[in-house]
Amino acid sequence: MPHELTRIETGVEGLDAVLRGGLVAGSSYIIQGHPGAGKTILSNQIAFHHAASGQHVLYVTLLAESHERLFENLSTLAFFDPSKLGNGINYVSAFSTLRDEGLTAVVKLLRQEIGRTKSTLLILDGLLNAREKAESNLDVKTFIAELQGHAAFAGCTVLFLTSSRLDESSPEHTMVDGVIQLKDEVFGVRSARRLQVRKSRGVKAMHGYHLFEILDRGVVVYPRLEAVLGQPSMVDSPTTARTTSGVADLDGMMGGGLQQGSGTLIIGASGTGKTTLGLHFLAQSTPEEPALHFGFYETPERLKLKARSLGLDLDPLLASGALEILWQPSTENLLDGLAHKLLEAVHRRGVKRLFIDGFGGFERSALEPSRMVEFFTALTNELRALNVTTLGTWELTDLFSRQIMAPMPEISSVIDNLVTLRFVDQYSQLRRLLSILKVRDSAFDPSFRELAISGQGISLPETFGGSEHALEGTPRLDGRTRS
Numbered sequence: 001m002p003h004e005l006t007r008i009e010t011g012v013e014g015l016d017a018v019l020r021g022g023l024v025a026g027s028s029y030i031i032q033g034h035p036g037a038g039k040t041i042l043s044n045q046i047a048f049h050h051a052a053s054g055q056h057v058l059y060v061t062l063l064a065e066s067h068e069r070l071f072e073n074l075s076t077l078a079f080f081d082p083s084k085l086g087n088g089i090n091y092v093s094a095f096s097t098l099r100d101e102g103l104t105a106v107v108k109l110l111r112q113e114i115g116r117t118k119s120t121l122l123i124l125d126g127l128l129n130a131r132e133k134a135e136s137n138l139d140v141k142t143f144i145a146e147l148q149g150h151a152a153f154a155g156c157t158v159l160f161l162t163s164s165r166l167d168e169s170s171p172e173h174t175m176v177d178g179v180i181q182l183k184d185e186v187f188g189v190r191s192a193r194r195l196q197v198r199k200s201r202g203v204k205a206m207h208g209y210h211l212f213e214i215l216d217r218g219v220v221v222y223p224r225l226e227a228v229l230g231q232p233s234m235v236d237s238p239t240t241a242r243t244t245s246g247v248a249d250l251d252g253m254m255g256g257g258l259q260q261g262s263g264t265l266i267i268g269a270s271g272t273g274k275t276t277l278g279l280h281f282l283a284q285s286t287p288e289e290p291a292l293h294f295g296f297y298e299t300p301e302r303l304k305l306k307a308r309s310l311g312l313d314l315d316p317l318l319a320s321g322a323l324e325i326l327w328q329p330s331t332e333n334l335l336d337g338l339a340h341k342l343l344e345a346v347h348r349r350g351v352k353r354l355f356i357d358g359f360g361g362f363e364r365s366a367l368e369p370s371r372m373v374e375f376f377t378a379l380t381n382e383l384r385a386l387n388v389t390t391l392g393t394w395e396l397t398d399l400f401s402r403q404i405m406a407p408m409p410e411i412s413s414v415i416d417n418l419v420t421l422r423f424v425d426q427y428s429q430l431r432r433l434l435s436i437l438k439v440r441d442s443a444f445d446p447s448f449r450e451l452a453i454s455g456q457g458i459s460l461p462e463t464f465g466g467s468e469h470a471l472e473g474t475p476r477l478d479g480r481t482r483s
Contacts, residue, residue: 005203008121008157011049011079012042014221014340017228018197018206023178027201028148028158030127030172032165033182038193038214039161040070041077042182043123045218046159048079050121051088058119058156059091060110062098062126067091078217090117095126098133103143106130111150120156122147127162127172137171144175177201182212187367190332195221211334211367222336226374232385236261243353243389246280249460253436253445258417261387262440263380265359265411267394268421272432273451273458274393276310278355279303280458281391283312285322291353293323294342296330296361310457324349333365339379351388358393376414416440421451426463434460 007022016022023029023046031039047057061067070091074080085091092113094106114122124130124147134140144160151158160176173179179199184191193212197205206228212221242257251257258264266274275298285291293303303325307314317323326345328338338361346354363372383390392415412418418438424431432451436444450463 009049009053010046011052012045012219012221013217014210014212014223015195015219017223018195018210018221019200020203020205023157024203025157026152026155027177028144028151028160028175029178029180030160030162030176031180031182032162034165034184035163037182037184038212038219039163039182040125041074041214042219043125043159043161044070044074045077045079047089047121047123048081048084051084052081055088055121056117056119057089057121057123058110058113058117059089059123060113060125061091061093062095062106062124062129063093064095067093076216090119095129098129103130103133103139107143107146107150110147114150114154114156119154121159122151122156123159123161125161127160128164131162131164131172140171141175144172148175173199178205192334192367211336213334213337220337222334222340225336225339226371226378229378229382232381234385236381236385237387238384239387244284245277245391246282246284247277247458247460249449249458250277250434253447253449253460254417254439255442255444258389258391259440259442260389261384262416263383263390263392263414264417264419265392265394265415266419266421267396269396269423272421272423273434273453274395274421275303275306275357276453276458277451278357278391278393279307279310279312279314282323282353282355283307283314283317285317285353287320287322289352290321290349291317291323291355292342292345292349292351293325293355293357294345295325295327295355295357297357299327300325309455310453311455312457321349324351328361330361330364333361335362335365335367335371335375338362338365339375342379343382346383346386346388354383354388354390356390356392358395360394373410373414376411380414412438431463 006025008025009022010016031043033039047059050057090113094109097105097109110122130143131140134143148158160172167173178197178201181196181198183194185194193214194209195212196209197207206223208224208227210221210223212219239260241260243260244257245251266277268274282291282293304314314323318325324345345351363369366372417440420435420437422433424433434449434451436446447462449460452459452461
């Protein structure tokens with residue numbers, strides 16, 4: 001049996017998942033990033049969580065900044081607890097000791113303070129200053145090695161903070177067990193924070209970049225979805241049972257309804273009825289089969305107004321807990337943040353009906369669009385494993401194009417069912433055409449139907465029966481039906 005290393009929870013949402021269980025107890029880490037990247041907030045958040053669990057923390061600064069200014073800045077964050085100052089977390093400035101007496105004196109000071117405070121976590125903020133004080137790389141290695149030795153003897157985990165970007169061959173990197181790098185980068189006109197575990201000795205962390213934010217509650221890390229859910233969190237148990245779409249005619253065309261746990265994508269131009277279909281789907285929710293609307297475009301009040309115009313009343317469903325509406329404006333979202341918010345809501349309420357309006361909101365939030373196939377694969381696989389029946393929309397840009405282009409490469413391999421909506425001109429009237437392109441593992445009706453919307457909801461009459469050129473946008477009777 002492999003030996004399991006003792007871990008320390010960081011208390012930072014998402015970070016323990018990236019570290020595959022937290023920091024390794026007794027190990028040493030470098031947290032690096034340019035000024036403003038979030039090192040001080042992250043380390044203090046870990047410190048306050050450690051103290052809240054009954055442990056002791058020694059936070060040492062080699063910086064000229066006063067602790068009072070540090071506390072003033074931290075006081076705006078929810079994790080800051082002033083009662084822990086000097087009573088769980090001891091802040092010590094070693095700046096003057098470093099300046100006047102050098103590295104050896106700093107090591108002596110910290111050895112004494114670790115013993116006095118009985119600390120199990122040491123945070124040293126300002127490794128760059130120690131590096132600049134050293135006369136050689138050997139001095140740097142000696143400084144780190146001596147601190148690690150004293151900390152290990154006391155059963156203490158060490159975090160070194162530095163604002164310099166150290167390469168993998170630097171003496172600091174070679175001495176520590178792990179390196180966590182923080183970045184605040186510009187992508188076009190927006191910026192985003194990213195975290196990377198560059199070194200993880202003895203354990204397999206999630207490598208690559210992971211987005212994070214600094215919120216009122218502190219740092220929140222969003223592990224890259226395709227990394228954290230490379231395999232679904234539970235075994236998929238497919239079933240042949242059906243779930244109604246809320247539109248009887250559509251259920252009939254799909255062989256009895258949507259297969260439970262399947263994913264259906266509705267693609268079409270603006271105004272073709274995508275959200276209307278989704279509202280009918282949500283209207284079938286119950287407290288025993290709760291639903292979630294996860295949308296980017298319309299506020300909850302506008303959705304309820306639209307539903308009422310279709311003869312659907314969402315208010316009782318919302319009041320009973322059968323339905324929840326989560327709206328996130330399509331502005332500056334983080335791709336993995338959206339996914340984790342969605343999955344948290346699914347787990348929290350045991351959601352069985354999910355309407356995502358629309359998938360394009362995820363694509364627009366992506367910093368690297370090349371991720372989208374892997375991202376959607378991980379998301380849909382997880383929803384299937386949770387037996388969530390998902391209906392999603394994707395808006396096409398051309399209102400009257402004669403060609404229907406897939407909104408994303410390989411989309412047909414990611415989803416189970418594909419439905420298209422489009423406008424057509426028939427007898428100088430604009431009509432909506434619905435057609436089913438794919439239903440996985442089931443027979444379906446491939447005929448063209450008009451999607452008719454009224455105050456009583458949706459119906460699918462066979463308006464285009466016997467017509468040709470429907471997909472070209474101008475359906476007309478074929479030769480066999482002419483008189």
